[in-house]
Amino acid sequence: MNSQNTKSQHFGYAAIVGEPNAGKSTLVNALLKQKVTIVTPKVQTTRFRVQGIYVEGNAQMVLVDTPGLFAPKTRLDKAMVKSARDGFDAADIAIFLIDLKSKQSAQQIFDVLSKTRAPDRKLYVLNKSDIVKQDVIDAVKQAIVAQDANAEIHVISALRGMGVDELRSRVMQLLPQAPWHYPEDQLTDISERLLAAEITREQIFLQLSQELPYGIHVDTEKWEDYKNGSVKIDQAVIIAREAHKPIVLGKGGTQIKKIREAAQAEMQKIFDRPVHLFLFVKVREDWAENKAFYKDMGLEF
Incomplete structure (x- = not known):
């Protein structure tokens, strides 16, 4: 699997937990120094747990990007929140990501801590420090120290990379001694087919300003x-809904063409190979109630 002596290896799961749009996916990509999870300005972009793998020296870290914590309403919402809590429960290290622009972000973390037992190794990470004042x-x-007198706090900007290197080094130091679980050159636990679907969904989120993206799913049907x-x-x-089709397609197919071109360019960058992408818009009214969809995403139906 690797050239390291397994007796000297360190390995562990670090779960990033926080409210929607706190910057979890941005932080995962920054810590891994590569893109394994999609990022958009819209909340609830991440629907399932994404694991990114980082190796440095004799240590292998698996970062778990979890869906945001929020009050679930639909079946999909409930599956997403359960996925986030499961990822947290199984972690060796908890990274509590707090959005400094959100007044309730820290309180949501305290609420989680009041309902479950956190790993002994935990870090409070204050994100978006580049756009708030020092008094904030x-x-x-x-507020954190009042709840946890021994709290270890890191102040970062995941988007700007401020404090990210120091945070990464600290997480690597906290990994328990254990054999690696993945090959040295593996970057993520999700397949290329699923990552390709997520890349297209990312472009849909970025290019459609309406609430429509939340009712959209992308499925990689063929890979040749x-x-x-x-x-x-x-x-x-x-x-x-059939009524959503003109929004996705755009006049004369211009919108879907833009989405395809942007997604194809991103795939070529990530997969490091030429990509020929073809998109087909299909209407399935009950897709969010389809058990197969949840299975593909690794979510509980």
């Missing part, structure tokens, strides 16, 4: 590798 940072620190190293990918963009 100081007030949140005081060519001898010249390129790949042909057929994806279904699944929507719940």
Whole structure:
């Protein structure tokens, strides 16, 4: 699996927990120094746990990007929140990500801590420090210490990379002594087919300003590798209502073309190979109640 002596290895799961749009996915990508999870300005972008793997020296860290903590309403909402809590429960290290721009962000973390037992190794990480004043940072620190006198607090900006290197080093130091679980060159636990679908969904979120993206699912239906190293990918963009079709397609197909071109360019960058992407818009009113969808996402139905 790797060249390290297993007796000297360190390994562990670090789960990033926080409210929607706190910057969890941005932090995961920054800590891993590569993109394994999609990022958009919209809340609840992450629907399932994404694991990214980072190796440094004799230590292997698995970062778990969990869906945000929020009050669930639909079946999908409930599955997402359960996925977040399961990822937290199984972690060796908890990274509590607090959005300094949100007044309730820290309180949500305290609510989680009041209902479950956190790992002994835990870090409070205050994000978006580049866009708030120092007195805001100081007030949140005081609130945390009032709840946890021994709290270890890190102040960062995941987007700007401020404090990220120091946070990464600290997490690596906290990993327990244990054999590695993954090959040295593995970057994530999700398949390329699923990552490709997520990349397209990311572009849909970025380019459609309406609430429509929350009712959209992307499925990689066909993946064909060519001898010249390129790949042909057929994806279904699944929507719940026929009336949504013109919004996704755009006038004369201009919107879906923009989505396809942007997603294809991102895939080529990540997969480091030529990609031929084809998108087909399909209407399935009950897709969010389809058991197979939850299974593909690793969610509980």
